[in-house]
Amino acid sequence: xxxxxxxxxxxxxxxxxxxxxxxxxxxxxxxxxxxxxxxxxxxxxxxxxxxxxxxxxxxxxxxxxxxxxxxxxxxxxxxxxxxxxxxxxxxxxxxxxxxxxxxxxxxxxxxxxxxxxxxxxxxxxxxxxxxxxxxxxxxxxxxx
Numbered sequence: 001x002x003x004x005x006x007x008x009x010x011x012x013x014x015x016x017x018x019x020x021x022x023x024x025x026x027x028x029x030x031x032x033x034x035x036x037x038x039x040x041x042x043x044x045x046x047x048x049x050x051x052x053x054x055x056x057x058x059x060x061x062x063x064x065x066x067x068x069x070x071x072x073x074x075x076x077x078x079x080x081x082x083x084x085x086x087x088x089x090x091x092x093x094x095x096x097x098x099x100x101x102x103x104x105x106x107x108x109x110x111x112x113x114x115x116x117x118x119x120x121x122x123x124x125x126x127x128x129x130x131x132x133x134x135x136x137x138x139x140x141x142x143x144x
Contacts, residue, residue, distance in 0.1 A: 007037050017045070024054035024100075032117065042117045045069070048108040053101040053143035055128035056136070061119035064092040064112055066100065071108035074101040079136065097127055103141035 009016075017028040018035055024046075029035055031043035042062075048054070048071075056076065066075065067089040075084045076099040077092055084090060092098045102108040127133050 006034075009036050012036060024048065024052060038117050040116050042112075042114040044112050044114075046108075046110050046112055048073075048100070048102045048110075050102060050105050050107060051141075051143050054099060055101075055126070055143075056097055056099040056133035057124055057126050057128065058095055058097050059092075059114065059124055060095050060122060062114045062116065062123065063094045064098075064114045066090050066092065067111045067113070069109040069111060071102065071106050071110075072104050073108055073110060074103055074140070075099075076101070076136070079132070097133060099128070099133075101137070101140070101143045103143050 012030050012035060014028075016035060017030050018032070020027045020029065026047040028045040028047070029043070030045060031038050031041055046054075066073070066084075068084045068086050070086055073084045075082055075090050076097075077090055078097055082090075090098075100108075100110070
């Protein structure tokens with residue numbers, strides 16, 4: 001799609017999504033600057049296989065919402081965790097350490113909405129090997 005066409009796009013189909021296999025999920029970007037002329041929001045549909053995770057990390061310059069579409073998430077924010085089911089969400093303030101784990105036998109599909117879309121680097125900081133995050137899940141089912 002040409003830059004001129006992109007500046008007019010408001011509707012996004014599944015075929016329009018920009019797909020990327022990250023170390024954690026198959027990401028389907030539905031709202032970012034190479035998909036729509038966004039100003040403030042990012043939207044990605046994440047497809048996490050069973051027994052996988054996006055281990056403890058932070059977004060120093062963005063806040064995030066995670067909304068569960070299907071499956072279940074062992075969702076951590078700081079030292080607190082809950083099992084989130086379809087229709088449930090978590091608000092993650094800017095800079096808050098969090099992690100999404102799928103220790104279950106079914107695929108987890110969720111939406112992540114981040115803001116602002118244009119933020120200074122680093123966009124993400126992995127803290128999963130630092131204390132206390134490296135050992136916080138001891139005794140929980142393992143996830144890769």
